[in-house]
Amino acid sequence: MASVSSPHRKLLHFLVYWAVQRCRVSESPCRLTFSLKRPAESASPSQLRVSVSDTGVRSKLEEFLELNDLARETPVEKWDGTLLITTTGINDEAIYRYRFNLHEELSSARFSRLATTYKNHATFSGTEVCLCLSNEADADDLILWLVGFFHKILVLRAANLACELFVEQIGNAESRNVCLPQDSDDVHHSVMASSSDRLVSGLKDYALSHGYNCDKCDTCILNRDLLKTGTGAANNVDRRKAKGAHVEVVILIARTASDLSCWAVNCSSTQGSQQDRHLVRKALKSALSHLKADHAGDFLSCHGQRVREYVPDLAESIAGLILSSNDKEFHDECVSLLGLGSDQDISEELVQSSICEKMIRIIELNDTKENVEDNAPYLFECEKLDEDSQLDEEDRDEDMIFDF
Incomplete structure (x- = not known):
């Protein structure tokens, strides 16, 4: 492969x-x-x-x-x-x-x-x-x-x-x-979004593209006279009685060039130190890790997907072996490992489902570059990845981003 x-x-x-x-x-x-x-x-x-x-x-x-x-x-x-x-x-x-x-x-x-x-x-x-x-x-x-x-x-x-x-x-x-x-x-989610939702999304994109810098970006805004300003009032239709709270908001709207990638230009307001780049890499790695954890099934490698196809049949076989055993001690130990209470009504479907979930979880946890060559030796125990590992290994970060 x-x-x-x-x-x-x-x-x-x-x-x-x-x-x-x-x-x-x-x-x-x-x-x-x-x-x-x-x-x-x-x-x-x-x-x-x-x-x-x-x-x-x-x-x-x-x-x-x-x-x-x-x-x-x-x-x-x-x-x-x-x-x-x-x-x-x-x-x-x-x-x-x-x-x-x-x-x-x-x-x-x-x-x-x-x-x-x-x-x-x-x-x-x-x-x-x-x-x-x-x-x-x-x-x-x-x-x-x-x-x-x-x-x-x-x-x-x-x-x-x-x-x-x-x-x-x-x-x-x-x-x-x-x-x-x-x-x-x-x-059509964003097409049907309200004006306020679109405004929030646009402001977030603007803040992200400029690194949360308060200084204006000379690449996006070349002439401040082109800025458009206005005033208005907003009423909360959900509340019949006003609380007397007032919020002043200033929104600046300006036409920008078709090339919106100002972060790629040598703009003084977007330059960062080595520490800033380190924090950005750390935040990006953390965000991708959480995204992969929330959608682990979608981020399996081709090898992991092929292995996962055999899980239901294997779980069915293991569940059958456990429930067909006459050894009560062995039966209780297996049920305990699966996290099922002894007072529960243990059915074959419940045991099979529990085994299937654990096996899929193990596959997702070990479907990483570090474990491709050295397979995990345990089924129910996994080593926790070192969260304090050096983040200066740019090759690992780039590999992770490329995999994503």
Whole structure:
């Protein structure tokens, strides 16, 4: 089975990441679609055809240059380094098509512009990136990883973003199309939100992007004369009697550039010390740890998911052995280990459910990079991870973020 950090998965991870960012910047309801077409026979010389499309803002071609290092470490027989890019902006009159060959040494030959199609006054935006990957023997593992990866995206409940995953088997009379849609309630959650909820969300995004700094950001606000101010009053309709409390609020609204990533610019108000970066890394690691703990089932590795498939059958067998034993001492000890009281009405379903829950929990706890090679020796006892471990190991932090 391919490594979690295999070039294929890193490449697809980057493409989906940039698609999500384009959708976020658009601040409008968007759709992200991942399409994978595979041949019917695993040994077929045909390649895996991959398409990542979104309806966000127009892509910046410079973002694909970040794949240079990944292209160099990927063998040519795995991926030829070619990307076919189709993109357009909401105000563009045409749809632009490009071909990137990241394996090409000559910079003049790496990039070529293809035929342009005009939109005929239609108004839309979006980007599609197409590529071909080798049809490896572990295509099933790649698909399993993709399903888990998209489940992680759905866990984020990103505002105004609907995600779709299509896996199509071609060249077969019994071809099937599998779709992983997102619930409509999640898609329209932010669209149906009240004005106050949207304002709170916007202020949080602004505070996060500026590092909670009170100084104005020269990148976002170049001219303070462009700021708009106003006054108003709010009444609480739920209370008939006013309490006499008054709150003064100042809200500043200004038009910003289309590139909202001011945190990436050398802005004096966003510069932080080494200690600040350490705290940010620590907070990010803690947040991801809590998120993975709350959604442990969605963050299992491909190996962990395969192991979890055998849990129900194994739990049923163990429960049958326990309840069929005539040794009362053995029976009581097993019940005690499972956390079931001796005065309870012990049924096979209850024992099986308890065993199943504990086994799944153990799999989730030990499905980490540290325990991949050295399996946990105990079923009912787990070592607690050292919470005071050094956070300066940037490689571990980056691996954790990449896995997420």
